[in-house]
Amino acid sequence: MNGISMVFQKELKRVFSDKKLIFSLFILPVVMVVVIYGMMMMLIDMVEQDQSAHVAAVALYNMPDSLREFAGDAFFENYEVKELQNDSELEAAKDDILNESLDLIVVFDAGFDEMISGYQPGDAIPDVQTFYNPSADYSSNAWDEVVGEMLEEYRQSLLEKRFQDLNSMEIFSVDADNEDSVIQDDDRAGGKMLGSIIPYLVTVLLFAGGMGIGIDMIAGEKERGTMASLLITPVKRTSIVLGKLFAMMLLSGLSALVYVISMVVAMPFIMGSEMGDEAMEMGSEAAEMAHSFGMSMSFQAWQIWMLIFVIVSMVFVYVSLITLTAVYAKDTKEASTYITPIYMIVMLSGMVTMFTGDNAGTGTYCIPLYGAVVAMKNILGQDITIPNCLLCVLTHLIAGGVVVLIVARAFGSEKVMFDA
Numbered sequence: 001m002n003g004i005s006m007v008f009q010k011e012l013k014r015v016f017s018d019k020k021l022i023f024s025l026f027i028l029p030v031v032m033v034v035v036i037y038g039m040m041m042m043l044i045d046m047v048e049q050d051q052s053a054h055v056a057a058v059a060l061y062n063m064p065d066s067l068r069e070f071a072g073d074a075f076f077e078n079y080e081v082k083e084l085q086n087d088s089e090l091e092a093a094k095d096d097i098l099n100e101s102l103d104l105i106v107v108f109d110a111g112f113d114e115m116i117s118g119y120q121p122g123d124a125i126p127d128v129q130t131f132y133n134p135s136a137d138y139s140s141n142a143w144d145e146v147v148g149e150m151l152e153e154y155r156q157s158l159l160e161k162r163f164q165d166l167n168s169m170e171i172f173s174v175d176a177d178n179e180d181s182v183i184q185d186d187d188r189a190g191g192k193m194l195g196s197i198i199p200y201l202v203t204v205l206l207f208a209g210g211m212g213i214g215i216d217m218i219a220g221e222k223e224r225g226t227m228a229s230l231l232i233t234p235v236k237r238t239s240i241v242l243g244k245l246f247a248m249m250l251l252s253g254l255s256a257l258v259y260v261i262s263m264v265v266a267m268p269f270i271m272g273s274e275m276g277d278e279a280m281e282m283g284s285e286a287a288e289m290a291h292s293f294g295m296s297m298s299f300q301a302w303q304i305w306m307l308i309f310v311i312v313s314m315v316f317v318y319v320s321l322i323t324l325t326a327v328y329a330k331d332t333k334e335a336s337t338y339i340t341p342i343y344m345i346v347m348l349s350g351m352v353t354m355f356t357g358d359n360a361g362t363g364t365y366c367i368p369l370y371g372a373v374v375a376m377k378n379i380l381g382q383d384i385t386i387p388n389c390l391l392c393v394l395t396h397l398i399a400g401g402v403v404v405l406i407v408a409r410a411f412g413s414e415k416v417m418f419d420a
Contacts, residue, residue: 003235007243011217015251024212025255047137055080056103056142059093064112070154079146097133103142105131106151116158199376200350202311207346209255210319211339214248218326219335227417237411241323241404248319249312306379306389313396314372318346320403327410327417345369353377365392368399 015021061084075081084090084105096102107129109115115126130147133139160166175181221227230240321342329335349370360378365371365388375392378384410416 003239004243004246006235007230007240008247011244011247012250015213015247021213021216025209025251026258029255029258051137051141054138054141056138056145057082057101058142058146059084059096059102059105060108061090061105062108062110062112063106064108064116066113066116066158067108067154070157071150075150079142094131097131097139100133100136100139103132103136103139104146106146107131116162119162196354196377198380199353199373202376203314203350203373204347205255206252206311206315207318207322207343210248210252210315210322211343213251213255214319214322215326215329215332215335215339217244217248218323219329219332222329222417223331231411231417238408241408241411245316245319245323245404248323249315252319253311253315303379303382306384306386307376309393310372310375310379310389310396313393313400314369316400317368317372317396317403320400320407324403324407324410327407349373360388362388362391365389366395368396372396 015025055078057080059082063083082093082102084093090105090107093102093105097105109126109128112126115123119125128151130143132143134143156166218227221230231237322339325338325342326335329338346369350373352370353373360374360383364374371392375384375389379389
């Protein structure tokens with residue numbers, strides 16, 4: 001036990017006395033989060049400004065007088081409007097849509113107003129055809145504004161002229177006066193929302209934090225020659241393995257915690273500074289809307305304890321795998337190459353849970369790596385039982401223990417430790 005404590009303290013002292021390691025583990029994550037969020041908000045703001053500054057080019061064919069009257073001068077002032085005269089111009093305009101020199105084409109039937117005003121039951125209904133390029137942002141936005149908003153309002157105005165009272169067309173409504181149609185557990189709904197992304201982030205960040213530390217603790221020491229000096233000390237090699245593993249678990253957990261805290265703290269400040277009061281108002285409205293749909297974010301004690309147990313067991317597996325990979329590598333470069341496939345599996349296990357349902361079978365929790373991410377998701381969503389949580393923790397402890405035994409055996413091999 002003294003040997004484990006000695007190695008554990010040695011590794012912590014080495015990390016916390018190295019300015020480069022402190023920077024990479026605890027300062028760089030904060031800088032990265034601020035820079036990434038800042039770049040995201042800046043790019044979003046640039047896109048929004050670009051879209052608002054663009055004057056959409058809209059071509060109209062057989063534009064009815066009623067639409068001209070309804071839209072008024074504002075339509076021609078806000079859009080670059082071109083009225084097509086014949087079919088050949090229409091075909092040429094379609095080519096302009098493809099090469100993105102034109103954003104939208106709206107084609108009305110000839111005699112549109114007469115068909116509307118003289119409509120009798122059984123007559124053909126006038127059809128308005130639109131042509132746009134959904135892969136072009138300007139074209140897609142033009143369709144949303146002109147077709148999705150203006151033409152819909154125009155259609156409603158024509159209906160009102162025909163029927164006078166639009167309520168006479170409505171047979172029944174759905175939940176018009178029912179403010180209590182949503183029946184759900186608020187905490188559970190909020191947990192499900194968090195469960196769609198938080199487990200993935202925690203998984204990736206924990207492994208990333210342990211990866212850099214573990215490679216340097218094992219392969220780095222072999223490369224620097226300090227591992228040989230450590231192995232000839234009177235400390236048992238099993239104690240060396242466990243001491244390094246416990247230090248890696250603590251450091252990787254702290255590194256991931258810094259990432260998570262940075263993301264939670266930095267987001268509102270960056271959004272406020274980049275997007276101003278309007279963004280904060282939008283955020284407040286979104287929060288109110290989330291609350292109205294039961295998106296509260298409170299946690300119960302049992303959820304917190306389950307998350308702690310699952311995360312600790314998952315970190316144990318992670319650092320065991322990282323240590324095993326680093327042990328069989330000659331240097332840090334080779335260890336980084338070996339660890340990449342495992343990192344991809346970890347990322348994939350986290351991503352898969354973002355697209356899976358809530359009903360996980362008991363056997364799912366017995367799958368190393370993937371089972372822990374599923375458990376975290378279901379803990380947040382309150383869809384897990386205590387036996388399933390314990391099964392997940394036990395599975396990962398056993399899996400990690402098996403890997404540690406392999407690592408301990410590798411540490412006892414002179415060929416692996418000195419000639420790898």
